[in-house]
Amino acid sequence: MGEVFLPGSLREVFDLLSGEPEALLYAGGTDLFVRSSLEEGGGKPLVCLERVEGLKGISDHGDEIRIGGCTTHSELIRSRLVREHFPLLMHAARRIGAPAVRNMGTIGGNICTASPAGDTLPPLYIFDAFVELCSAGRARRVPISEFITGPGQTALERGEVLSAICLKKDHGCTFFHFEKVGQRKAMAISVASFAFAAGINGDGMIRKARCAFGSVAPTVFTSSNIDRCFIDKPMDEDTLRQAALLVRSEVSPISDVRASEGYRRSVAGNLVMRLEDLVRDTG
Amino acid sequence: MTRKIFFVLNGISVHVETDPARRALDVLREDMGLTGTKEGCGRGECGGCSILVDGEVKLSCIMTAAQLEGKDIVTIEGVCGEGDLHPVQRSFIERGAVQCGFCTPGMVISSVAFLNANPSPAREEIREALSGNLCRCTGYQKIVDAVEDAAKKMHGGGRDG
Numbered sequence: 001m002g003e004v005f006l007p008g009s010l011r012e013v014f015d016l017l018s019g020e021p022e023a024l025l026y027a028g029g030t031d032l033f034v035r036s037s038l039e040e041g042g043g044k045p046l047v048c049l050e051r052v053e054g055l056k057g058i059s060d061h062g063d064e065i066r067i068g069g070c071t072t073h074s075e076l077i078r079s080r081l082v083r084e085h086f087p088l089l090m091h092a093a094r095r096i097g098a099p100a101v102r103n104m105g106t107i108g109g110n111i112c113t114a115s116p117a118g119d120t121l122p123p124l125y126i127f128d129a130f131v132e133l134c135s136a137g138r139a140r141r142v143p144i145s146e147f148i149t150g151p152g153q154t155a156l157e158r159g160e161v162l163s164a165i166c167l168k169k170d171h172g173c174t175f176f177h178f179e180k181v182g183q184r185k186a187m188a189i190s191v192a193s194f195a196f197a198a199g200i201n202g203d204g205m206i207r208k209a210r211c212a213f214g215s216v217a218p219t220v221f222t223s224s225n226i227d228r229c230f231i232d233k234p235m236d237e238d239t240l241r242q243a244a245l246l247v248r249s250e251v252s253p254i255s256d257v258r259a260s261e262g263y264r265r266s267v268a269g270n271l272v273m274r275l276e277d278l279v280r281d282t283g
Numbered sequence: 284m285t286r287k288i289f290f291v292l293n294g295i296s297v298h299v300e301t302d303p304a305r306r307a308l309d310v311l312r313e314d315m316g317l318t319g320t321k322e323g324c325g326r327g328e329c330g331g332c333s334i335l336v337d338g339e340v341k342l343s344c345i346m347t348a349a350q351l352e353g354k355d356i357v358t359i360e361g362v363c364g365e366g367d368l369h370p371v372q373r374s375f376i377e378r379g380a381v382q383c384g385f386c387t388p389g390m391v392i393s394s395v396a397f398l399n400a401n402p403s404p405a406r407e408e409i410r411e412a413l414s415g416n417l418c419r420c421t422g423y424q425k426i427v428d429a430v431e432d433a434a435k436k437m438h439g440g441g442r443d444g
């Protein structure tokens with residue numbers, strides 16, 4: 001088996017990575033050690049990010065919230081800043097795995113795994129999140145939708161660490177909804193998930209809407225066509241029916257062990273129709 | 284490749300000299316001889332290997348030995364006081380929440396962490412707290428009953444619903 005490093009600062013991480021270019025990064029290990037069991041191991045050195053100070057914590061930067069890359073899902077759920085400004089992200093994090101997985105798994109790991117089923121991803125697409133990537137020589141910011149390039153694929157370069165996720169507060173939305181359909185309630189990878197945020201005027205007309213779907217396309221699925229079809233309409237059955245039709249025609253799911261292509265397509269539409277119950281319950 | 288790893292195990296400072304890429308689960312069971320922590324799935328899905336790390340539940344099957352360094356680790360062997368069962372353990376016995384017993388250490392560890400943070404939980408909250416711990420025997424009702432009962436023992440808490 002190999003060496004495991006526990007650096008305490010980003011500087012140490014970059015020094016380690018320049019000395020051990022083959023090293024694998026991990027944070028919670030809830031994806032990495034499930035994909036390739038520790039027992040088999042590859043013998044490659046491991047760099048554990050859990051104690052890197054610069055990667056932790058959620059902070060307020062005026063018009064922006066910065067979430068450290070190694071923030072766990074449990075920390076997201078407990079954060080006052082997240083609850084206040086991005087409740088959608090909190091709802092999504094709550095639906096991940098079970099308590100122990102949320103205590104270990106991180107938002108940075110969820111993003112870098114780039115699974116179409118990653119539950120924090122639809123909210124991050126809705127809020128046009130930026131990921132901050134740092135390496136020894138430089139830092140850059142990339143929109144989440146450009147960072148994730150395909151299922152399991154990202155624009156992360158060798159030697160880079162996802163140091164933070166930055167979210168602008170002025171998203172103008174006041175209505176939020178996240179729902180995930182899986183084979184069971186806990187610990188289940190989603191068959192389809194749906195995140196929704198809207199700004200609604202005093203007269204009940206929708207001013208702005210953003211939809212994002214998980215598990216129904218190779219990466220998180222968003223569509224300006226679908227978002228536009230809500231504008232200047234009330235949140236009623238007619239509006240939702242039209243949106244659901246568009247959704248069913250635009251998504252491009254696959255069939256796998258969890259669900260068929262057709263089932264995913266119809267569930268994606270049904271998830272939109274569910275908004276009606278919510279509006280009725282809250283309004 | 285081995286190195287010395289220092290941590291606190293069930294209240295006692297210990298160290299172990301081992302390969303840092305071994306699983307924390309194996310170090311606890313094989314090197315420390317604490318076989319109460321179980322391996323069910325070995326991939327994060329069953330909760331059998333649950334331990335407390337600085338008071339939080341984590342899964343020792345997907346943790347490296349290196350990550351034990353400097354941590355306060357509690358296994359099922361360490362939840363009780365001197366010669367005395369933890370109230371959660373007593374409730375598990377009294378409420379018939381143990382059948383084959385394989386899931387019990389993980390269930391108890393998860394319950395202890397949960398009750399420390401939520402002294403008077405609703406049944407639904409208990410179910411959520413234990414949703415990562417699988418049991419093939421009991422059907423879960425008696426486990427939830429036991430945790431509810433333990434909440435009353437510990438804090439006089441526990442709500443209906």
Ligand SMILES: Cc1cc2nc3c(=O)[nH]c(=O)nc-3n(C[C@H](O)[C@H](O)[C@H](O)COP(=O)(O)OP(=O)(O)OC[C@H]3O[C@@H](n4cnc5c(N)ncnc54)[C@H](O)[C@@H]3O)c2cc1C
Nearest residue numbers: 027028029030031032097105106108109110112119162327
């Ligand atoms: C039982 C179980 C249930 C699960 N349920 C869900 C679920 O419901 N929803 C869901 O979305 N996911 C789920 N997951 C998957 C997983 O828990 C999440 O994706 C989690 O967020 C991964 O984070 P991590 O820190 O554990 O990642 P790790 O396993 O540590 O890392 C994953 C990958 O990301 C890279 N990486 C991690 N952090 C960084 C960083 N800061 N910079 C650069 N690269 C980095 C690693 O190199 C690795 O390739 C589940 C996992 C398990 C075991």
Ligand code: FES
Nearest residue numbers: 323324325330344
């Ligand atoms: S053995 Fe660790 S979760 Fe199953």
Ligand code: FES
Nearest residue numbers: 383386418419420
């Ligand atoms: S008592 Fe047998 S697995 Fe739970």
